[in-house]
Amino acid sequence: MSHYSVLKTKIEERTATVAVLGLGYVGLPLAVEFARSGFHVIGVDLSAAKVAAVNAGQSYIKDVPAETLAALVEQGRLTATSDAAALREADTISICVPTPLNQTRDPDLSYVISAADNIATNFGPGKLVVLESTTYPGTTDELILPRLTALGYQVGKDFFLATSPERVDPANQNYNTRTIPKVIGGATPACTELAQALYASAVDSTVPVSSTKAAEMTKLLENTFRLVNISLVNEVAMMCDRLGVDVWEVIAAAATKPFGFMAHYPGPGIGGHCIPVDPMYLSWKMKMIGGAARFIELAGEINDTMPLYVVNKVADALNDRRQCLNAARILILGVAYKRDIDDLRESPALPIIQLLRAKGALVDYNDPYIPSLRLAEHQVGAAEADAITSVSLDHLADYDCILIVTDHSSYNWDSIVAASKLVVDTRNATRAVRAAAGNKIVPL
Numbered sequence: 073m074s075h076y077s078v079l080k081t082k083i084e085e086r087t088a089t090v091a092v093l094g095l096g097y098v099g100l101p102l103a104v105e106f107a108r109s110g111f112h113v114i115g116v117d118l119s120a121a122k123v124a125a126v127n128a129g130q131s132y133i134k135d136v137p138a139e140t141l142a143a144l145v146e147q148g149r150l151t152a153t154s155d156a157a158a159l160r161e162a163d164t165i166s167i168c169v170p171t172p173l174n175q176t177r178d179p180d181l182s183y184v185i186s187a188a189d190n191i192a193t194n195f196g197p198g199k200l201v202v203l204e205s206t207t208y209p210g211t212t213d214e215l216i217l218p219r220l221t222a223l224g225y226q227v228g229k230d231f232f233l234a235t236s237p238e239r240v241d242p243a244n245q246n247y248n249t250r251t252i253p254k255v256i257g258g259a260t261p262a263c264t265e266l267a268q269a270l271y272a273s274a275v276d277s278t279v280p281v282s283s284t285k286a287a288e289m290t291k292l293l294e295n296t297f298r299l300v301n302i303s304l305v306n307e308v309a310m311m312c313d314r315l316g317v318d319v320w321e322v323i324a325a326a327a328t329k330p331f332g333f334m335a336h337y338p339g340p341g342i343g344g345h346c347i348p349v350d351p352m353y354l355s356w357k358m359k360m361i362g363g364a365a366r367f368i369e370l371a372g373e374i375n376d377t378m379p380l381y382v383v384n385k386v387a388d389a390l391n392d393r394r395q396c397l398n399a400a401r402i403l404i405l406g407v408a409y410k411r412d413i414d415d416l417r418e419s420p421a422l423p424i425i426q427l428l429r430a431k432g433a434l435v436d437y438n439d440p441y442i443p444s445l446r447l448a449e450h451q452v453g454a455a456e457a458d459a460i461t462s463v464s465l466d467h468l469a470d471y472d473c474i475l476i477v478t479d480h481s482s483y484n485w486d487s488i489v490a491a492s493k494l495v496v497d498t499r500n501a502t503r504a505v506r507a508a509a510g511n512k513i514v515p516l
């Protein structure tokens with residue numbers, strides 16, 4: 073029997089051993105879905121802490137309920153290890169490692185390369201490898217394929233390779249790993265078919281495309297679409313400010329058009345591991361082949377100006393009250409990059425804290441999801457190595473300004489506004505009380 077038929081049968085009968093490389097925000101929910109579908113799943117992660125947590129049935133990802141994880145571990149469906157040699161037992165390997173930017177904001181492919189090296193070291197015929205990490209078109213063909221063909225195997229015959237970029241949106245109540253359609257592009261048609269067979273067991277629907285590059289590009293189109301549109305609406309917010317128009321009112325009115333308009337909302341800057349980062353992979357790739365990605369570059373520039381715009385808003389609001397930023401006490405509400413999550417990556421709160429401090433402001437923060445943070449861990453050039461800890465909301469009146477950066481749904485905006493002297497609201501969180509609060513609330 074061909075390797076294709078053997079693997080197809082193992083997948084259909086759920087006797088395939090499925091490995092997930094990288095057990096973070098993407099990998100752990102995926103590993104859980106494969107295990108729930110009846111496969112034996114091995115999670116491989118460099119982090120001993122994550123491996124120990126999984127094996128103890130403890131979830132560290134909000135979207136993965138601890139009971140679900142614990143039950144799968146108990147049944148022996150899911151185990152974790154830091155030892156890449158476990159990949160030898162695997163019939164399929166899904167790569168879910170980080171794809172960040174380096175200090176010069178170019179792609180850092182070191183995790184993908186080390187994952188591919190680990191796979192190559194523990195490879196054998198008959199395996200299916202799927203890249204889930206978000207990256208530039210060509211990564212699978214250029215970085216993973218050659219490492220496996222160099223072992224003497226032929227793709228589509230001896231082994232199978234595909235790209236299926238993860239589209240999960242942490243904390244999204246409506247869509248999750250299982251319900252988001254999975255785009256899949258294989259190195260050959262047989263690769264696409266096997267990857268589809270695998271994922272069809274764990275997700276509700278799959279969307280085949282003709283190549284790994286098309287799959288990689290699909291993800292980058294999606295995230296570039298969001299980057300460009302959010303940056304556009306941020307620029308519109310700055311225009312409205314100059315024009316004396318309420319941007320939130322304008323967006324709400326525009327959103328009544330039943331076709332041709334999709335509402336995006338302004339804010340203090342786009343954060344997270346994906347939207348501000350992924351399009352830079354495409355931009356870099358275009359530069360490497362002598363092309364350009366002008367929308368991405370411009371959107372990135374506008375996004376980068378937002379933290380300074382917010383700091384200037386705070387300075388102006390204080391100035392209107394005959395106060396200055398220097399020595400002002402500022403409390404930031406919400407430092408996670410978006411509502412109801414505990415992720416600080418690329419959060420605009422980080423440059424905002426730095427910029428406020430550089431102007432002499434005394435900055436505290438409150439975030440129910442982030443008990444403490446170290447600027448130096450997240451922010452290039454941040455000098456402070458000491459942790460800052462989240463303060464309580466008991467002394468709002470002691471602050472000269474409350475700055476809403478992230479509108480977690482646990483905040484009670486009525487009581488926050490009532491207890492504060494001045495509120496700068498970058499998220500329109502206080503809209504319900506804005507009219508009654510008069511000039512105490514300054515919107516974006």
Ligand SMILES: NC(=O)c1ccc[n+]([C@@H]2O[C@H](COP(=O)([O-])OP(=O)(O)OC[C@H]3O[C@@H](n4cnc5c(N)ncnc54)[C@H](O)[C@@H]3O)[C@@H](O)[C@H]2O)c1
Nearest residue numbers: 094095096097098117118168169170171186187205206238
């Ligand atoms: N977080 C999201 O919302 C999201 C959504 C869609 C796509 N993605 C993409 O998915 C990928 C993973 O993102 P994430 O948020 O899950 O990252 P993460 O940092 O939460 O998790 C990645 C894990 O990979 C592990 N790791 C790194 N190198 C490894 C190696 N060689 N072997 C084994 N484990 C290794 C790390 O220890 C970490 O636990 C990225 O490309 C990201 O762009 C993320």
